[in-house]
Amino acid sequence: MNIKQLYNPSIISLALAIITCLGCTSNKKEIKEERTPNIIFILSDDLSWGDLGCYGQKKIKTPNIDRIAAEGMKFTNAYAGSSVCAPSRSSLMQGLHQGHARVRGNSYQSYRESLKEGDYTVAMMLKEAGYKTGLFGKWGLALENQPGIPNKMGFDEFYGYLNQRQAHTYYPEFLYHNQDKVFFPGNKNHYEYENYSKASTYDEEGKVIPNGIDDPSNAVYSFDIINEKALDFVKENQDRPFFLYLANTVPHGPLIVPELGEYKDKNWPIQHKEWAAMVSRMDGEVGKLMDLLDNLGLDDNTIIFFASDNGNSSQGYEKRYLDLQEGPTLSDFFKHRSPTRGQKSNEYNGGFHVPAMVRWPGKIRAGTVSDHIWAFWDFLPTAADLAGVSSPTFIDGLSILPTLTGQGEQIAHEYLYWEHKQNQAIRLGEYYAHKANGGHLELYNLLTDPQQQNDISAENKALVEKIDKMMAEAHRPSDVWPSPGESKEAFQKRLKDNNIPERPNNIGHF
Incomplete structure (x- = not known):
């Protein structure tokens, strides 16, 4: 190949295209790895x-x-x-x-x-x-x-x-x-x-x-x-x-x-x-x-x-x-x-x-x-x-x-909270609390009593009081579901006072 051939525009274009293509491939791989x-x-x-x-x-x-x-x-x-x-x-x-x-x-x-x-x-x-x-x-x-x-x-x-x-x-x-x-x-x-x-x-x-x-x-x-x-x-x-x-x-x-x-x-x-x-x-x-x-x-x-x-x-x-x-x-x-x-x-x-x-x-x-x-x-x-x-x-x-x-500091919840059908529950470390519709708070130790059969609330009054406060703080009233401890009449009055209309029966609607 003589010197003129080395500077042939077609060859130079092809070489540039190959270099560019290799660069694109490299970039694509880099993007895929970094995304x-x-x-x-x-x-x-x-x-x-x-x-x-x-x-x-x-x-x-x-x-x-x-x-x-x-x-x-x-x-x-x-x-x-x-x-x-x-x-x-x-x-x-x-x-x-x-x-x-x-x-x-x-x-x-x-x-x-x-x-x-x-x-x-x-x-x-x-x-x-x-x-x-x-x-x-x-x-x-x-x-x-x-x-x-x-x-x-x-x-x-x-x-x-x-x-x-x-x-x-x-x-x-x-x-x-x-x-x-x-x-x-x-x-x-x-x-x-x-x-x-x-x-x-x-x-x-x-x-x-x-x-x-x-x-x-x-x-x-x-x-x-x-x-x-x-x-x-x-x-x-x-x-x-x-x-x-x-x-x-x-x-x-x-x-x-x-x-x-x-x-x-x-x-x-x-x-x-x-x-x-x-x-x-x-x-x-x-x-x-x-x-x-x-x-x-x-x-x-x-x-x-x-x-x-x-x-x-x-x-x-x-x-x-x-x-x-x-x-x-x-x-x-x-x-x-x-x-x-x-x-x-x-x-x-x-x-x-x-x-x-x-x-x-x-x-x-x-x-x-x-x-x-x-x-x-x-x-x-x-x-x-x-x-x-x-x-x-x-x-x-x-x-x-x-x-x-395994990297960084894991922040833990102080407690987990649930409510369903006006009943409330909290997982607090080894303890599990259950309260039925604003009633008595039951307390169990999940480690020693996984079946939650031995209510230890009577001997842990300070803890029960603490969890009661947690339950109150975790609940925000809904305009669809009555709150824990709220009567049907009180719920209906709350809806009326807040000008919330009656809900349709849509349970079977698609």
Whole structure:
């Protein structure tokens, strides 16, 4: 090559293009490494403490969820926002405990409350921080004609259920995609109560024949399509930070699953096969999500939270089976109750105490177990720290990022507070307090009396007085739910004095 060829404009342009391209590649890699982590919160519905292998389950297979614990941190003192669905999710989204959250019950006198304009959510915060935000599953914090629908509360994309009652059928008439209804003609009439409220049959291959559906091959199981859409969301947003809130509906009843899978030939009552198959089906979808993150090169820069929305599930789902044939309950069979007294819909410790774990490769030391006491309202400030933004000052939560990473000082709550159906509860270190509707304050030591059977309030009067003050300070009156100790008449007078109109019966509205 002569000197003229060395200075050939074409060669010089090509060389510059190659250098520029290499520079772009380097920059892209640098940007990908420096960007804030993707945040995924997987919420199971009514999963009991011991339904997972990592929490001691022997009969139900959950290798993928167990992997989150094995490769991350498992918590022994994690708490839901409430002991029932909607308020628990309100605390999770708002970073507020139940003395301050907007939604404090599933409903009151057939009225479902909604988040409102002016309420602030973790999705809003992350969207402002540059995240793409998606909710797939059950919302429970607004109906279609209320202001708190997901797209107005910070979510760029929503696919799933608004009304919890609609979520009681896994073969629904429709689901929402953002504000549009997506209908499933193949599901026929299963969504009608007379069909979904009764147990469906299974064929010899262990495949379900849902009541009200002529051809199951054309039916759409909502859990499956919701998780499919969640994977699409990850694929579509792989090049930018995203927040995925995967609010699964399993294993909440009525119990039904497309296939019994490996449990088909077990010598178990059908409801036990269904429960196990539903939990394992969720585990399989968690596995698909983790595989996708790995295939897209996102695994190391994605933090995954997993938890249940309330404590020990109630046994109402199996009544339709046990009325026909006696047998062990789900709790007796799977031995999945938490180590403390309480269950869904009451206010003892087990009603709020949930399985929870967090995985973030390279940032959270694998296989760690933490006894740090935290609750759903701590997720919002933790997400703020992850996104590199400031938390709102009006929230009740505290970031648990120092606990997760082992870096920095972890600030602990003085106490955790809940209220439900005018009953109040507080976790204060080793102590647990319960007060029924303004009545006597019961006090228990969770370490020596996990079943909360020995009320020690009489010999700890100073502590009882302290907790009483905490309960009073933590409660802010609501214009939807009566306050602890407030009579129905006093509540109605308060509403009238504040010119608050009567609420409609919207419990069944979509």
